[in-house]
Amino acid sequence: MAQVTLDRVEKIYKGGVRAVNGISLTIDDGRFVVLVGPSGCGKSTTLRMIAGLEEISSGTISIGDRVVNTVAPKDRDIAMVFQNYALYPHMSVYENMAFGLKLRKTPKAEIERRVRDASAILGLDDYLERKPKALSGGQRQRVAVGRAIVREPACFLFDEPLSNLDAKLRVTMRSELKALHQRLKTTTVYVTHDQEEAMTLGDLVVVMANGDIQQAGTPDEVFRTPVNRFVAGFVGMPPMNFLEGALSRAGEQVLWRESASNPAQIVLPEPLAAHAKARVGQPCVLGIRPGAISIRPDAPDSLSFLVTVAVVEPLGEQTDLRLTTPSGVLLTARVPSVHGHMPKVGETVRVAIDPARVHAFEPGPFGRALDAPVPAEPAAGTPAETAA
């Protein structure tokens, strides 16, 4: 059990490619932290630096009280689960799990006890004598997890462990991993590109892009109060809608409107309006979650649009609608399915926006949220405190 601390950690590859840009992160003992982001964002590199499989260009990584920058992977007291399981094909399930303990000269009886315990937890009792080849994908991943837990390390590292499984199994394994963490309470760093996995598993979700931490917070925080347009667009499914426009003032109210010719406008609610006042007259990107859009024929003009239905995707309880605004922007709305009352393709409907769930960003793909606190230091800070 240990705290893991990254202090201005950088990774610059030969040829000057910056994979990780001086990130700082404190992972408290026993937490489940998920690094999430698109491919190439630096999340795997960060994990591999914690593991010791990749050299650190500058900065320090500590596990517990010890700076591990120059410590060999095997001496860092960590265990890692790989995306392709990385099981030894010539060893049985038992031998795979026992291998690390044998190398550490653990007494035989102790190895036996730990492997039996792990296999009981993971439901592998009947497969101990099998070779990995004779196991299904889910079972192989369990063996890989078992190999990590028998070591009883200070920290677990997971590198996209569920990506090779089919969708259904992924969901099952996800909750198994969560249950396992609640049972063992070992500090865990988990890397994934799947935001849903990140949200369901993490105590702390760290959203990364371009080698920087964009935001670190609880799943709820990154979903409800994204600090910039990237986080807002990355977290949540279907993704947030963005509408380019500009801010204007009408008396005490701050209005957002798409363009002068389009009458559609939205009155920004407090406290967002207070933050937006300073930017009146400037461009502003409105962010709207698909769930914040509803079909309301009777809604007032100030909070609604007239849109054309382009695609209808029934999902059972809910239906996703792809809507085209008069200016040609495509919006996604997720509305409850009501039998016999769903709009048809080509129909023009009036949709209302829930003002309490509107976000406003500065222009650009990484535009800052207008109501986000001004960062003292580059986006990283010491985010673990916010998660406590």
Place this chain on the structure above:
Amino acid sequence: MSSPAVPASARRRTGGWKRWTLQAVLATLAVITLIPFAWLLIASLKSGEDFFGAIFFPPGEGPLGIGWDRLTLDNYRKLFAEGFGRAFLNSVFYASTTAVLGTLVCSASGYALAKFRFRGRGPALIAVLSLIILPPTLLIAPGYELLYHIGLLDTVAGLILPVVAPAFGVFLFRQAITQAVPDQLIEAARMDGCSEIEIYFSVVLPLIRPMVGAFLLISFLAMWNNFISPQIVLQSQDKQPLSVAIAQLRGIYRTDYGLLMAATVVSIAPVALLFLLLQKQFISGLTSGAVKG
């Protein structure tokens, strides 16, 4: 596990006559291949006067009209009485040492070229590749010169050292390891606590077992059959291997063919035995060159 057996047995039942035809053809070919060996074995059991008297067995009063009592082990007795045993042991020693050392050196350097990033790796690989196209005959004279200067002429080391790291083998292992050993497996072993040497012995080598088996056999055979370099490197009579000893049995004016045949049988038997033992690995090593990751 039982499911793949079902289509196999079904095929066996349906493809009746095709299967029999195929088997008959194969059996005929096998017999044709075996005839020279049978002839060799019988010839080695015949005395001098019978050698040219009959193609296969000498005629006589015994069952099948064969003179069984005329067959003799005299050739073999004479062979070993003349110090042939020494040459046999020499060959076993040279071939097995070369095979084991060569496999270790080639797999280790192939592993380094496949999985480690180090300064000079590119040039090293190019050097290995260009050595493959050099015909071995070209190296005889400079090789002799080199051995002369470092004082290894007429030593066992002089015979074995030049062949323990063939470029072909290094490249073969590099390819096999690139294919069969995923990087993540090596990283997993490193995190599990393996030293680099332990990774090589307990993870890399087991994964390329078919290739190891095949290469052991190839290099054993190459040294066993090696005729030219022992004659060049070795001068002492007691260091000569079988291949040279057999050639020396042929006199200038007269050759004892029975003796020659017995020597040939002795030189083929261990190799045939080795091949039978390792044939499964040999074939899978040659065809796949690797195992599944």
